[in-house]
Amino acid sequence: MKVPSASLDLARRDADLSQLELWLRYFGLGGMTPALEFEAILMGMLDATDHDRDVIAHALNERFSELGRNHPVPYSDDES
């Protein structure tokens, strides 16, 4: 399932993270995209690979786990 950038950014807001805070988490999980391009992805200006989206989704889902919630952000291999 292809996750649109807009929904990643919505999830980011729902997770109460700034773009920089989410990038730091993504970077901490081994993400390779620099912060500026990362912001462009969230804003829908750049396309990310499925792999990159999954790392972003995972960073968001780990955050939701910390907040005691389930994993609401889908991955590329989830059933659509």
Added chain:
Amino acid sequence: MTALGKLAGSVVAEHGRVVVAVHGEIDIATAPQFRALMDAALAFGGPQVTVDMAGVEFMDAQALTVLGRVAKRLSIGGGRLVVQAPSAHTYRVFQLTRLVGLLGVEPPMSTTALGPGLETLAIGPHARDLLDASLELVVSVAADVINGADGVSITLPSSSGFATVAASNDVVLGMDHDQYATGQGPCLDAARNGERYVTALLSDEPRWPDFVPKARVRGIQSILSTPLLAPDRTLGALNVYSSHPEGIADPELEWADRFAQAAATLLQRAESTQGEMALMADLQGRLVTRDVIAVARGILMQRLGVTQEEAQATLIRASRSTSLPLATVCAEVVESSRPPPPDAGA
């Protein structure tokens, strides 16, 4: 040139310029001599007095107080004070209290020789102490420089409402607490509304009916609370209390504003330093997990003969299916591939 203990100085007036050269240390012991030297300079009638600080090896709040008074007297008469050639240490004292502009301090000849600033060095628990010490300096200098002031304090919002972070004496601290306790008063209104509140005579003051009687018991007759302003919001208030009726009037109001500006700048700088420090600490932690993940990825690449991306995807799938954080999964992978001790099985 007169030599007075640890302090020596001279006053030279020529072509309408008055230059004071100071050598030695300015502290509580030598402050009276420094004040006398500056009074001698003021006696020439200005309009400009230049203080050459090249020979000053040490100065504390006492020097700031004397210079503050001189700057104010000159500015009221349309003149100005210029402080020249401070040493790196001396310039730091001016900078830390944000009084550089107010006291007309020119930067040292070589700013590159300054090295890292005290603010940069004071990372960690000391940053808070440094901010408190700087605010204490600002209120003590303000209390000395503002005519009619019996005390000056700074109010900031706190988790429990409002709190005093610096006060020049216990009476003003009590005055602040009376306002926090009654929930009313000029310092609260200034800190909330970002406007200046002046009460010339408390006995005629209809606002704050619960607080005013308490203030009068403490012998206070007039109050000024001026907001500490950031570009986009109000940070708190600087409060000046006087035991004289109409104790604080123009031009003292303007001077209070200048000290409030110095305090506001200090607070904003401290806020951004704290933000940067939190970000650095976060980044440091994330670099550690990133490292563990990179090692685990490398192990899987070799074990499974997959690409870097495939290894990362495998690890994320493991994290999802176990509901363990990716860093924990990776730490286990790294741990599992640790070679057995050399004498294992021996």
